[in-house]
């Protein structure tokens with residue numbers, strides 16, 4: 168059933184003009200605890216589970232971590248997702264069950280594909296133990312049916328393409344933005360862009376993508392709304408461009424993609440379709456089967472009780 172058709176609706180369609188862009192919808196992030204760190208979890212929220220295939224976003228810091236606190240995160244498993252690690256300050260040493268060992272620094276991208284199963288750890292480095300500073304974003308991308316049962320993989324990109332749009336410098340982490348394309352692997356049609364902005368900028372968008380903006384420092388004005396750290400500004404679909412402005416330098420992540428149509432079930436570090444898949448993956452992690460190979464790490468592996476739907 169449809170609602171009443173007004174004259175205004177008829178005229179807009181008859182004139183062939185594009186509908187006005189959707190209103191910006193601002194959702195507050197949830198405070199969550201990851202290891203010893205407080206993070207702002209912008210995705211998933213009850214109101215907004217995914218943006219394209221992006222299904223998880225933790226913004227941590229900026230923070231000076233007390234010397235008593237371990238910055239690293241011990242070995243833990245993933246299935247059905249890609250982890251996208253992006254730092255604004257600090258550094259980590261990535262270890263995974265594929266044997267990868269890689270330091271990540273600000274401006275670089277770590278992209279790990281879990282497929283049927285991978286395990287990894289993020290350790291502090293000598294430098295990060297000295298500076299104690301940490302500011303970064305951990306994102307997950309849900310894998311589609313075509314690759315989610317496939318092999319695990321890891322990529323590090325020390326250099327990423329950049330493009331200027333007015334007073335904004337866009338660094339393309341994943342996908343394409345304007346004429347710049349990231350070399351990073353992509354299993355669905357999505358994009359992720361870091362924005363370093365110091366004034367007005369008009370960004371090119373794709374009408375078939377839905378988008379969201381997460382500000383990592385400062386404040387950015389979008390359609391007259393101020394977006395700050397701790398917000399997810401959902402921009403919807405159908406926009407050709409996005410006008411941003413700020414009164415002081417700011418940083419943000421712009422996420423976009425064609426809406427992810429497959430069901431997504433998330434529990435702990437797993438992205439799946441059914442509870443049974445998660446139950447099986449967690450049993451394999453807990454029982455240390457060869458599904459999740461060993462991670463060489465000085466940190467203790469992380470174990471948690473089974474999902475709440477499993478009865479002993």
Ligand code: MN
Nearest residue numbers: 243245250287
């Ligand atoms: Mn992880």
